[in-house]
Amino acid sequence: MDILDDIKNKVKDLPEQEVRSYLQFILYRIALLEDKENSLVEFAKDLKEILNEILYPKVTDSDLFGKSNYKKIHIQFGYPYLRQPLKELNILEEEFIIAFHENFSIAPITSLDTEKGQTDRFDWLKNNLSNEYEVEFYKESLPKVISQVLSIHDDLPIYIWVSENANEQTALLFYNVFVAGTKE
Template structure:
């Protein structure tokens, strides 16, 4: 079985679960190190579209230790791995109810277009709810990487998932065509659909959280940018990642909404204060 996931944390958790069961040598895991809810996806199935995405991501990603080169290299490597999957190999694609993993699902199915592999889709949001959210306490997670290895393994062992028909594949491929024609750089998950929104969609939310943190101070003063990003991240109902939120904070600094103290080279090096 070939497993395709969208994120290092979810791939690592599944790999740990397989290792514990002693089946890690039989199950191959392929994963993207990307965040598909942010950045251009226009023409992403083509080289030019990938180039446009990488250019945009250069402004978002912290490249303090050369992470960007590794990111772009791994992106190309993952696409090549998916294209090289043998026709006879069954594939399981792991996704969840968030824009990132749902876009990733559609992108992968476009890469696999024309192949006749048996493809099963496991929706971890749905499977987790059915298997574990059976009592009064309901655990809600934003992405598959927040599920521990034991529970991911149980989801797989229980045979949860939907085998895609040719009609299902065609529907997803058509949805990808629509997505890849859109020029927006931020997407969220609403009412079971991927919705494109303006890039500054969360700017007012960042400002509100900054005001909240200022109210906790004796006198209005600078706060660590990581403290503000953590506050925003902890109250967000979407999965867009801390890098994107810090990128938007830098944009707000450029606009003069925040004063800054320190170096913008990385989040831990500077503090901010609302003007």
């Protein structure tokens, strides 16, 4: 199997939200090429990084933070906007980003710390959203993200990024009640 087949198979299996994030990042980098300070070499490096992320995704480990050199953890809700600034500051390797892609401003959020609560939410989303891929992405990502948050060691500082919109404020409440409460 050649590289083109590998790429087709990997992209086919990516959640739509992730594909959109990659596309948005690529378009952003293309727009930056007009700025003389941003070179084609840097652009090529960024594209190679995206290719490697897609073809060779990092394995999620239950002790993700115990085997790493991460010095800070950033938690964000909604659109993943932190990756590029941390990369530009050359600290992406030292600071880990956990992104809740979930839209907490819609659907039930009762007992999301339990499997039943998550199932109830996903059933509501499936019945009320027309985008089947988005529902599947939520279904796959929420347990994974909660697991990442619960595996953070107590000695690592956590920075939570939120704005004043309904999604991120509700997500912050979810984090404080269900996730942070289980770590105490």
